[in-house]
Amino acid sequence: MLNDPFYLGNLKVPNGVLLAPLAGVSDVPFRRVCQELGAGLTYIEMLSAAGMPHQNRKAGELIARDVAEPILGAQMTGATPEIMALGAKILMEKDLVVDTLDINMGCPVKKIVGRGCGSAIVKDPKRAGDILRATIEAVDVPVSTKIRLGFTKSEQTVEAVCDELARVGTEMLVIHGRTRDCGYSDPIQYDRIKDGFAAARSAAGDRKIQMVGNGNIFDLKTAKEMVDKTGCDGIMVSRGCLGNPWIFDQILGDHDRQPTVSEWLDVVLRHVDYHREFYTEGHYAAIRFRKHLLWYVSGFPGSRALRNEISQVNTMADVRERLLRYAESLPDELPRYGDHHEFARTEDYDPKGEMDRDHDRGVEHYEDA
Numbered sequence: 156m157l158n159d160p161f162y163l164g165n166l167k168v169p170n171g172v173l174l175a176p177l178a179g180v181s182d183v184p185f186r187r188v189c190q191e192l193g194a195g196l197t198y199i200e201m202l203s204a205a206g207m208p209h210q211n212r213k214a215g216e217l218i219a220r221d222v223a224e225p226i227l228g229a230q231m232t233g234a235t236p237e238i239m240a241l242g243a244k245i246l247m248e249k250d251l252v253v254d255t256l257d258i259n260m261g262c263p264v265k266k267i268v269g270r271g272c273g274s275a276i277v278k279d280p281k282r283a284g285d286i287l288r289a290t291i292e293a294v295d296v297p298v299s300t301k302i303r304l305g306f307t308k309s310e311q312t313v314e315a316v317c318d319e320l321a322r323v324g325t326e327m328l329v330i331h332g333r334t335r336d337c338g339y340s341d342p343i344q345y346d347r348i349k350d351g352f353a354a355a356r357s358a359a360g361d362r363k364i365q366m367v368g369n370g371n372i373f374d375l376k377t378a379k380e381m382v383d384k385t386g387c388d389g390i391m392v393s394r395g396c397l398g399n400p401w402i403f404d405q406i407l408g409d410h411d412r413q414p415t416v417s418e419w420l421d422v423v424l425r426h427v428d429y430h431r432e433f434y435t436e437g438h439y440a441a442i443r444f445r446k447h448l449l450w451y452v453s454g455f456p457g458s459r460a461l462r463n464e465i466s467q468v469n470t471m472a473d474v475r476e477r478l479l480r481y482a483e484s485l486p487d488e489l490p491r492y493g494d495h496h497e498f499a500r501t502e503d504y505d506p507k508g509e510m511d512r513d514h515d516r517g518v519e520h521y522e523d524a
């Protein structure tokens with residue numbers, strides 16, 4: 156089912172396994188790697204609608220598409236219908252052509268929520284609907300929405316929000332099965348995601364809305380769990396792809412085989428090349444790659460030493476050299492995450508701890524908004 160073409164209005168997406176917009180992560184180089192390993196649809200990092208009229212260099216870097224990218228979505232958040240409509244219009248006038256636009260109604264970051272954006276929107280179903288309506292009117296591409304179950308555990312608005320968004324005309328409803336006050340260690344509430352989908356289906360009548368489940372998808376097993384427990388049409392992968400773009404191939408190929416050292420090296424070096432091409436050689440590029448390096452080296456023996464040296468990695472040539480040296484110390488056919496692994500992704504893993512604070516644009520670029 157996840158392998159089948161997935162339609163957002165008239166837009167044909169090759170399959171229903173999506174890469175989430177990931178602030179500080181889903182840039183051109185990483186998206187290209189995920190696309191090559193099967194991701195049906197990928198997104199640029201979340202944009203602030205209020206920041207669109209006065210963008211800085213970093214925002215310009217965010218709004219980019221490589222000619223090799225077959226299909227691409229953008230994501231934006233905004234506090235009011237007017238701000239969102241203006242931001243969406245400005246985005247569509249850029250050289251970048253996106254095929255679809257998602258509205259973020261789930262971001263928990265204080266600075267975003269304090270401005271009435273992100274997950275603050277799900278407090279008020281009517282405002283959520285008004286923002287969606289104005290966005291649909293402003294652009295010619297299919298518009299979707301990504302929400303949380305509610306703002307707090309005791310204030311779950313998921314049914315009312317889904318009902319409203321379905322009536323107004325969202326083409327896709329992505330539900331992250333947590334509320335804003337949940338941490339990553341809080342379990343995914345599959346039954347509540349299902350309740351949201353049911354409310355949207357009943358409000359939509361004959362109109363098809365793509366229902367997408369999000370949260371704790373780390374491998375084939377957890378992907379299947381999301382499908383079985385929520386009845387979703389598609390899934391959106393987030394932390395599960397960090398250092399692990401193979402997750403798309405595993406889910407779509409219905410297998411749980413891990414890459415061997417040589418397969419791993421092949422993909423990681425390709426990511427290094429795309430990253431160099433996009434950011435060019437230099438300190439900034441290397442710093443941006445450090446977190447990927449940390450994530451990539453997990454799952455093989457002896458990675459701790461390399462992880463401890465990450466702060467000394469200052470050029471992309473250095474990244475490449477350290478990767479080659481590390482791979483040479485391992486048998487080519489050794490599978491990742493065998494009996495030997497030192498570190499595995501778990502439900503309570505918070506990647507932000509491993510992101511370089513100075514260059515974590517996921518938060519930094521909203522200063523401009």
Ligand SMILES: Cc1cc2nc3c(=O)[nH]c(=O)nc-3n(C[C@H](O)[C@H](O)[C@H](O)COP(=O)(O)O)c2cc1C
Nearest residue numbers: 175176177178200201259331369370371372393394
């Ligand atoms: C580093 C990072 C950046 C994120 N950036 C975004 C973003 O820009 N837009 C968005 O909708 N969600 C963003 N999220 C939230 C994820 O898309 C997802 O909803 C959340 O991590 C739950 O899924 P998971 O448990 O599979 O990670 C981000 C999450 C992480 C870890």
